[in-house]
Amino acid sequence: MPELPADRLLRRGEPHYEQARLDAVWNARKPDRHPDVIVLAHDEQDVVAAVRLARDEGLAIGIRSGGHSWVGNGVRDGGMLLDLSRLQDISVDAEARTAAVQPAVKGPALLEQLAPHGLFFPTGHAPTVGIGGFILGGGYGWDSRRLGPACHSIRAIDVVLADGTLVHATDDTHPDLLWAARGSGPGFFGVVTRFHLDLHDLPRRILRTVHSYPLDLRDEVLAWAYDTLELLSPAVEFSAKVGFTPGLDRRTVSVTATAFCEDDPDILAPLEHAPFRHRALREVVAQETTMAELYDYADRMTPPDMRWALDGIWTDGPVEKILDAARPLLDSVPDTTSHVLWMLWGGLPERADSCWSSQAKLYLSPNAGWTDPAEDLAHEEWAHGTLAGLQHLSKGLQFSDNNLADRFDHGLSPANAVRLEEIRAAYDPDGLFRSYMTPQESTTAYAVAGHARTH
Numbered sequence: 001m002p003e004l005p006a007d008r009l010l011r012r013g014e015p016h017y018e019q020a021r022l023d024a025v026w027n028a029r030k031p032d033r034h035p036d037v038i039v040l041a042h043d044e045q046d047v048v049a050a051v052r053l054a055r056d057e058g059l060a061i062g063i064r065s066g067g068h069s070w071v072g073n074g075v076r077d078g079g080m081l082l083d084l085s086r087l088q089d090i091s092v093d094a095e096a097r098t099a100a101v102q103p104a105v106k107g108p109a110l111l112e113q114l115a116p117h118g119l120f121f122p123t124g125h126a127p128t129v130g131i132g133g134f135i136l137g138g139g140y141g142w143d144s145r146r147l148g149p150a151c152h153s154i155r156a157i158d159v160v161l162a163d164g165t166l167v168h169a170t171d172d173t174h175p176d177l178l179w180a181a182r183g184s185g186p187g188f189f190g191v192v193t194r195f196h197l198d199l200h201d202l203p204r205r206i207l208r209t210v211h212s213y214p215l216d217l218r219d220e221v222l223a224w225a226y227d228t229l230e231l232l233s234p235a236v237e238f239s240a241k242v243g244f245t246p247g248l249d250r251r252t253v254s255v256t257a258t259a260f261c262e263d264d265p266d267i268l269a270p271l272e273h274a275p276f277r278h279r280a281l282r283e284v285v286a287q288e289t290t291m292a293e294l295y296d297y298a299d300r301m302t303p304p305d306m307r308w309a310l311d312g313i314w315t316d317g318p319v320e321k322i323l324d325a326a327r328p329l330l331d332s333v334p335d336t337t338s339h340v341l342w343m344l345w346g347g348l349p350e351r352a353d354s355c356w357s358s359q360a361k362l363y364l365s366p367n368a369g370w371t372d373p374a375e376d377l378a379h380e381e382w383a384h385g386t387l388a389g390l391q392h393l394s395k396g397l398q399f400s401d402n403n404l405a406d407r408f409d410h411g412l413s414p415a416n417a418v419r420l421e422e423i424r425a426a427y428d429p430d431g432l433f434r435s436y437m438t439p440q441e442s443t444t445a446y447a448v449a450g451h452a453r454t455h
């Protein structure tokens with residue numbers, strides 16, 4: 001039976017424990033939650049040993065891969081924090097068009113290995129996101145409108161189950177487990193030590209158009225973007241942002257379209273016919289770009305070392321109705337870092353082999369970013385409370401941005417949510433693995449003030 005080397009096990013109060021706890025969360029807003037034990041796993045055998053230790057000592061397990069959960073989901077009170085951040089191995093089988101990737105790998109490292117083979121994967125937009133939580137939560141990555149959510153590219157997983165066994169799970173051997181891994185996010189009940197991923201063709205060109213408009217055009221631009229999606233190829237990722245625009249030094253409504261294409265010079269043409277285009281304050285038109293530049297843009301939208309609160313709803317329907325309900329949110333963007341994303345994913349098709357569900361044409365997401373802890377409540381109220389005013393239009397949330405602790409909504413279709421709990425009961429009957437967080441566990445100022453809804 002594998003043993004954990006002593007320096008990989010930190011009990012509360014021991015040296016290095018507190019640093020490891022803080023390092024487990026990318027957000028500068030650290031949770032006020034303290035696991036009893038932190039395990040710094042170096043390899044799969046450490047993970048097996050950690051799960052067996054947790055069973056023996058009755059410790060519920062929270063997991064950290066890239067540490068990008070906005071609420072620090074892996075860091076819970078009591079129990080074990082299983083830190084997988086050292087699991088960063090990548091191996092590519094170019095002929096089979098697959099890669100075996102460990103959960104703390106980040107997008108740029110993966111794409112760097114794939115590009116020489118002409119291969120690609122829809123990684124998360126920011127370069128620092130770990131693939132572990134990203135893929136399990138669905139994974140809305142670069143070019144996902146065409147390639148689907150990242151979880152649909154899972155071919156198999158290596159996973160340590162609650163009984164302490166490490167299994168290679170495929171659709172043939174463990175269909176229920178694979179179904180759950182594709183989209184249950186922080187509700188998954190096992191430790192994935194390796195994702196076996198189907199790969200895609202590297203796009204020949206990436207083109208980008210950005211138009212920034214004055215804020216008085218906000219509603220007009222958002223409505224136009226909503227309707228214009230229908231004219232765009234699925235190879236075009238399309239979104240708008242309402243917030244401060246560096247360089248212009250003012251708030252704007254900016255639309256961005258990114259095309260992952262072969263040689264199609266007209267792929268972004270529908271943007272050029274925007275009726276208010278003559279009023280653009282700045283524009284970039286079908287400019288050739290690279291993944292490195294795309295990561296850089298994304299990184300600058302959510303800089304590190306800040307406090308972040310995120311939320312979002314899937315919605316569709318008459319856009320005027322959405323805009324009416326969203327006005328309080330859009331009118332009250334709190335500062336120069338916070339913004340609202342109006343992301344036109346278009347409603348991607350669901351699959352029977354995947355629990356990933358609950359999505360619509362538009363993903364509307366407040367991103368609150370600030371630095372002063374005294375401003376926590378105001379920003380969290382904006383991100384979660386103002387969004388609650390759109391609840392009647394919600395078709396669900398993304399587990400990437402919300403794990404149910406600060407605003408409850410549905411992350412799966414009702415039928416899939418029921419099936420997930422049935423599968424969990426079979427695989428993890430004693431509840432060894434933590435599931436979705438509750439408001440009682442959340443330590444955000446918003447939850448502590450009693451504003452978080454349970455259902």
Ligand SMILES: Cc1cc2nc3c(=O)[nH]c(=O)nc-3n(C[C@H](O)[C@H](O)[C@H](O)COP(=O)(O)OP(=O)(O)OC[C@H]3O[C@@H](n4cnc5c(N)ncnc54)[C@H](O)[C@@H]3O)c2cc1C
Binds near residue numbers: 072
């Ligand atoms: C700056 C930034 C940009 C982002 N951009 C995107 C984006 O473009 N698209 C998108 O879809 N999401 C995006 N996200 C959200 C992101 O996908 C989720 O926060 C995701 O959970 C991050 O994965 P992680 O491994 O880094 O997180 P972690 O905090 O390490 O993990 C979060 C949770 O996922 C589960 N988990 C993680 N790894 C494993 C594992 N190996 N086995 C079992 N369970 C595991 C656990 O419940 C864990 O607590 C972004 C987040 C940030 C902070």
